[in-house]
Amino acid sequence: MTSIHDLKDKVAIVTGAASGIGREIATQFHALGATLILTDINGDGVQAVADGLGEGIIALRHDVASEADWTAVFAAVEARHGRLDILVNNAGVMMASPFAEAGIDILRRQQRINVESVYLGMQGGLPLLRAGLAQGAATTAIVNVSSIYGKVGGAAFAAYSATKGAVRALSKAVATELASSGIRVNCVMPGPVATNLSADWEPPRDADGAIIPPDVALAAWAKLIPMGRLGEARDIAPLVAFLASDAAAFITGSEFIADGGYTAA
Numbered sequence: 001m002t003s004i005h006d007l008k009d010k011v012a013i014v015t016g017a018a019s020g021i022g023r024e025i026a027t028q029f030h031a032l033g034a035t036l037i038l039t040d041i042n043g044d045g046v047q048a049v050a051d052g053l054g055e056g057i058i059a060l061r062h063d064v065a066s067e068a069d070w071t072a073v074f075a076a077v078e079a080r081h082g083r084l085d086i087l088v089n090n091a092g093v094m095m096a097s098p099f100a101e102a103g104i105d106i107l108r109r110q111q112r113i114n115v116e117s118v119y120l121g122m123q124g125g126l127p128l129l130r131a132g133l134a135q136g137a138a139t140t141a142i143v144n145v146s147s148i149y150g151k152v153g154g155a156a157f158a159a160y161s162a163t164k165g166a167v168r169a170l171s172k173a174v175a176t177e178l179a180s181s182g183i184r185v186n187c188v189m190p191g192p193v194a195t196n197l198s199a200d201w202e203p204p205r206d207a208d209g210a211i212i213p214p215d216v217a218l219a220a221w222a223k224l225i226p227m228g229r230l231g232e233a234r235d236i237a238p239l240v241a242f243l244a245s246d247a248a249a250f251i252t253g254s255e256f257i258a259d260g261g262y263t264a265a
């Protein structure tokens, strides 16, 4: 019987692995036996995560919006492993701003980091994912981290919502096209999770224009969640591990929400 607690013999790239959800995915993948390539624009941070997990883990500074950086990542994976079984497109940024004040650069930056990254990663990873299948993998998997704000509106997150909605549509299109090949593509859609993501915010402001401190904004979010708490990275990582594993062999083009009931209410 295939266990979800088994990623051994799987070579996996996790982007945005220096922090938050990506770091937890890396930690759980490692515990499940995966061979890891961890990347992040924060090169020192991702090296520290790799060092903390153990030996034999490749850690790379990687701007996911850069095609050249993706090429370098795949070249490193090719040289060391000659195959890829799992690609987790997790790296992302979230910028808050009232829509009336949100200049086009806010959309463009998030478009590059949240969407173009996924496009480049999925496309560039195909030869190595195919090599994984040729070398005997039952399935290979791409897991893209979208957000519930790609499904429901988030006030002051118009541009972020647009990018996360794009990740959903992009994932479904590619999943459909690749379905017969053995390469599966799925999305996870976390609700509000306590991570460093808010560090990238233009600080949210109240109706009078005063800055709302991040802890106040996060506490307000928690009140909107039927479970009464923000998510933790460990609430999201097991879902990613399941979708990455062969236990999810019949699942592609699907979306999975982990949000404490936020979007059910």
Ligand SMILES: NC(=O)c1ccc[n+]([C@@H]2O[C@H](COP(=O)([O-])OP(=O)(O)OC[C@H]3O[C@@H](n4cnc5c(N)ncnc54)[C@H](O)[C@@H]3O)[C@@H](O)[C@H]2O)c1
Residues within 6 Å of the ligand: 015, 016, 017, 018, 019, 020, 021, 022, 039, 040, 041, 042, 062, 063, 064, 065, 090, 091, 092, 093, 094, 113, 145, 146, 147, 148, 189, 190, 191, 192, 193, 194, 195, 196, 197, 198
């Ligand atoms: N935290 C939440 O509430 C929440 C909710 C839904 C979805 N998400 C999504 O989860 C993913 C992970 O976010 P998180 O909450 O762990 O945030 P985080 O800020 O803790 O981690 C994001 C990581 O991505 C890295 N990163 C940023 N820009 C990058 C770039 N250009 N290239 C490579 N790496 C880059 C950062 O250095 C950081 O290590 C994101 O895609 C985010 O949109 C988060």
